[in-house]
Amino acid sequence: MVRRRLILGTGVVLIAVGAFLSAGPPTLVLLNASLRLQYPWTRGCGALVAGAGALALTAVFSRLAFRLIGGVAAIAAFMVALHLFRYRLDATPGGLVSRDALGTKVIGWKEIRSVDRGPDLMLITGPGEARIRVDTTDFAPEQRASLERTIARHVGEAGGRKP
Secondary structure (H helix, E strand, C coil): CHHHHHHHHHHHHHHHHHHHHHCCCCEEEECCCCEEEECCHHHHHHHHHHHHHHHHHHHHCCCHHHHHHHHHHHHHHHHHHHHHHHCEEEEECCEEEEEECCEEEEEEHHHCCEEEECCCEEEEECCCCCEEEEECCCCCHHHHHHHHHHHHHHHHHCCCCCC
């Protein structure tokens, strides 16, 4: 019984600490002719810690439903960790490059057809089905403003339409 309580307490603490460490805005790096947004490695590690906490909780519960919920939560935390480790958005002289857990997308500045802005999302549309979704929920206001200015400047320099 003491062992179960220890594992339960450890699992809850790991989830809380992991959630705290994995939250926050990405790092913005302004280079001479480009801009880079990526999450610090500590964010991904925090999500891994939260996933480990969810796995610990599955060991404590005897009911299948609770184990399944813990397992799904652990898988979700590990998927978030993969996203946080892989995510990078580069505004290079050649175009906009987005890298995430599903792959890499590139849209050249001349190919950008529209930039749709919402409160928590930017959608950059290129030729055909090429789209880069930028979730700006965790961005600080100055990060979002820098990204919007960079995109507008590069599209304007490329001779395309103003977004």
